[in-house]
Amino acid sequence: MSVAGIATPMSDNDGPAQTTPVPHGYSPSPQGAVLAAINGQVQMATANDELWTEVSQYLLAPGPGRDQWAQARSLVTVDGEVTDPAKFVGFKITDFSDSSALVVLATELPDGQLVAYPVQLERLSDTWRLVLPTQDTAVDFTEIDSLTGFTEFSADQGE
Template sequence: MRSRTLVAAAGLAMALAACGTDDAGTEGTEDGPDLTAAPEATWSQMAGIAVPRAEQCPDETDPVEHGYAHTPQCAVIAAMTGQTLLATTGDNTWPQMASTILAPGPGKDQWAQARALMSVEGRVRNPAKFVGFQFTDYSQDRAQVLLAVEWPDGTLTAQPTQLAWQTGDWKLALPTQQTAVDAVELDNLDDFTEFRAD
C-alpha cells in the first residue's frame, strides 16, 4: 500500500456549518440531526493542508484548535482538523495537542508511545485534500464519520474517524492497533456529502 501522510486514525502515527449551542445536536429533521448537510465553512491552511473553519468550530485555538459545538457539522470539522493535527503537530507541542483533542483510552496511549519515537516538523508536501464525508454512526455521545480524501495522483480513499463527546467538546477516539482499519479506495463520492476547499 502506498505511503499516506494525511489521515489514518491510530494508524496515522503508527505508519505515520454553522454551529450553534449545545442544543444544536438535536436539530435537523424530526428524526434527528441532519447528517448529510455540509458545514458552512471557510478553509485555511494548516501545515500545508486545507482545513475547514466555521463559527465556533473551533471556538478555541490555544494550545491547538478545539472547542466544537455539539452538532454533526462541527463533528466533521473536528475530525478533519484533528486528523491534520495528528499528522502535523511538531515535536515540542504534540503532548499538549494530544491532551487537548484526544479522548482517553488505550488507542491514545498507543498513539502517544509511537509518536514519542517519531519526529515531525514543517509543512506537508503534496498533501491529500479532504473532499467529503459520510456518517456511519451518530448519537449524543459519539460519532463515526468516514473522511474522503483525494491524493495528488487522483486516488480517492476513505478512512473512519471516531469521535467522543466529552467535557463539552468533540474529541478524537483513537482505535488500538488491533482494532484500527485501513483506508479503502473509492471509485467515486456518490455516497458522500462533498465538502472541499476548491
C-alpha cells in the same frame, strides 16, 4: 485555515472555538463532529515536537489507542510543511448521538486516488474528541471509485 500546508475547515458556528494551543472546542452538532474529525486528523499528522502532547490532551479521547499513538509519536520528530498533501473531499456521518459520532472521511491522495476511512468521535469536556483504535484494531483506507453517498467538501468552505 492551513495547518502545515494542509487546508483545514473552520466555522464560526461549529468550531473550533479555541485555536490555542491547538484548535479545539467543536459544537455538539453533526457539523462540529465533521470539523473535529478532519482537524484532529490533520493535527495528529502535523503537530510539531512542542505541540503533539497538546494534541493528545485536547483532541484525543483517553484510552489505549491514544496511549499507543502518544508512545509512537514520542519516537519521531515532525516539523515543517507538508509538500503534496492529501485533500479532504467528502464526508458522511454514519452514526450520530449526543455523546458519539462516526464520520467517514473521503480523501484524495496526491496521485488522484480516492480513499475513505472512518473516524470515531466521543463528546467529552464540551467538545468532540477522536477515539483512536489500537494498532491491532485499526482500519485501513478503503479505495472508493467516486464520492457517491458522500457530502462533497471543499476546504475553502467555512473559512
